[in-house]
Amino acid sequence: MKKVLLALFAIAGFSSAHAQLTGNLGLTSDYRFRGISQTQNAPAIQGGIDYAHSSGLYIGNWNSSVSSQVYTNGSGVESDIYGGFKKDVYKGLTIDLGTYNYFYPRANVATTGKEFTTNELYAGVGYDANRFGAYTVKYSHAVSDYFGVSNSTGTQYFQADAVVPVVNKLSFVAHAGRTDVANNAQLNYNDFNAGLAYDLKGWIVSAKYYWNTSMASGFATANTVNGQGLTNSTAVVAVTRTFN
Secondary structure, three states: OHHHHHHHHHHOOOOOOOOOEEEEEEEEOOOEEOOEEOOOOOOEEEEEEEEEOOOOEEEEEEEEEOOOOOOOOOOOEEEEEEEEEEEEEEOOEEEEEEEEEEEOOOOEOOOOOOEOOEEEEEEEEEEEOHHHOEEEEEEEEEOOOEOOEOOOOOOEEEEEEEEEEEEOOEEEEEEEEEEEOOOOHHHOEEEEEEEEEEEEOOEEEEEEEEEEEOOOHHHHHHOEEOOEEOOOOEEEEEEEEEEO
16 A cells, blocks of 8 residues: 555655655646646656665656657657755654756747746645655745746646555545736646556556636637647546666
């Protein structure tokens, strides 16, 4: 069960300091980031590598295919670099502080030429209740413009995640998030997903349902590509594996 918890929180953006060097590989039917499809509702292949020191310091890289129609003029790749400090401070209670940086080689907003590159600082608190599940809350703060949106430095993202054992190797997973785009309130919204995950001999197979709320008309228009909505409610199936 612990393997399921670690793998799912890695997917959710929480790095683990339980092993020194790990790799991960995944395939998903739709890459959803904070409720928005990054692949124009199409599959993505993903993978990365993490190094964690026993002191709590860690660094990593994660990559995914993305739509070149969403991230225009680019190579169709997202490549992220992150690092921070994560430590168990009291009987399963952990703190996680760091920086997460999103890169999209050669991609820029077609109308303005602005790059999509985004840099965030984050702080998280987690609690591992063993057989009762694992729970985290996390706050991210953009120290650059937010994914090509002009004058959006200071954008905030709030999230809460849970992984709750159901039976044997099956877990219930849930996420809730809130995006507040600085100086662009018309782009604010909430995102949610919930589903099940199963540990199949080290491969984590998950099925989740994604939906968003409180979307203003500006948000809906900004997240439409060639008539396709990138925020429509949908089910997503994924399989991932962490290698030690």
